Amino acid sequence: MRNKSVIFILTSTLAIGLLAGCGSGVVDKTNGSSGTPKATAPKQNEIVASFLPRIEIIEQGTGINVNYRVKNISGKAQKLTFSNGLQVDYIVYDESGKKLKQYSEEVMSTQAMEEVNLENNEEISKEFTITDLKNGKYKLEVFLTAKEEQARVVKDLLVEKAAFNGSGKYVGQIDPHTIEIDMNGTNTAFQLSDEAQRQLLALKEGSNVTFLYKENENGQKVIEKFL
Structure with missing residues (x-):
């Protein structure tokens, strides 16, 4: 009788072990090579740019010609909201960092709010002519005035042929x-x-x-x- 009890206990233990190993029959392949990988969140310092700003500066005649362009590289349409008709602004600083002039303080613009839907790979462009700068070194900062994105560009400006x-x-x-x-x-x-x-x-x-x-x-x- 004792032998039968031992056999029954061993058999029950083996059966429980097999059931535990099989589980419910669902195999977790999350970490396997054939499974679908989990989506990972961006790292803390990882920045995905939505806009690509570029600037070209040419010294001509009596002024500095500035061509500023911003391209939507986000892969989808982006909405930009402007509080007035001035979509692009610039500031000129001297070598010490003192502000010398700002475009928005010199021009008039409409006060109506404006929304622009910029499609993927579409650009906003603006050309300026900056005058009254003497020969010397400056810093030029150009940026969008949109609520969602400013796309700032800061570039050294060397004036050698001021007229x-x-x-x-x-x-x-x-x-x-x-x-x-x-x-x-x-x-x-x-x-x-x-x-x-x-x-x-x-x-x-x-x-x-x-x-x-x-x-x-x-x-x-x-x-x-x-x-």
């Missing part, structure tokens, strides 16, 4: 290369380029003149040409 429009009354000639012009009641000396010297022959003292001038490395004003 300005001037006007006044031709007072007279100081020497073959220098003349004096009355600008708002102040007599100002200007040196002359070769082209301006040739044009001077046709000017009369006391006549009103308009001209394009630059400042050289010594701070001297040089008339490039009369307009």
Whole structure:
């Protein structure tokens, strides 16, 4: 009788072990090579860009031409909400970081709110001409004014060929290369380029003149040409 009890206990234990190993018949293949991998959340420092901003700067004539473009690279349409008609703004800083000028403070724009649906791979573009910057080093910051995205770009700006429009009354000639012009009641000396010297022959003292001038490395004003 005792032997039968031992056999029964061993048989029951074996059966329970087999059932535990088989479970309900569902095999977990989550970590197997043939299973579907779990979706993983982005890492904490991982940033997925939705917009690609680009900027091109060309120094021409009397100003700096800036071409700013923003492309939607998110893979889907994106909505941008603007509080007014000014979609793009810029700020110019000097070398010390002091703000010198801002586009939105110099122009007028409509005050109506505007929504733009930018399709995937579609761009927003804006061109500026920045004037009245003397030769030197600056920082240029350009950005969208949208509530959802600003797409800021900051770039070093080197001005080497700054030119300005001037006007006044031709007072007279100081020497073959220098003349004096009355600008708002102040007599100002200007040196002359070769082209301006040739044009001077046709000017009369006391006549009103308009001209394009630059400042050289010594701070001297040089008339490039009369307009």
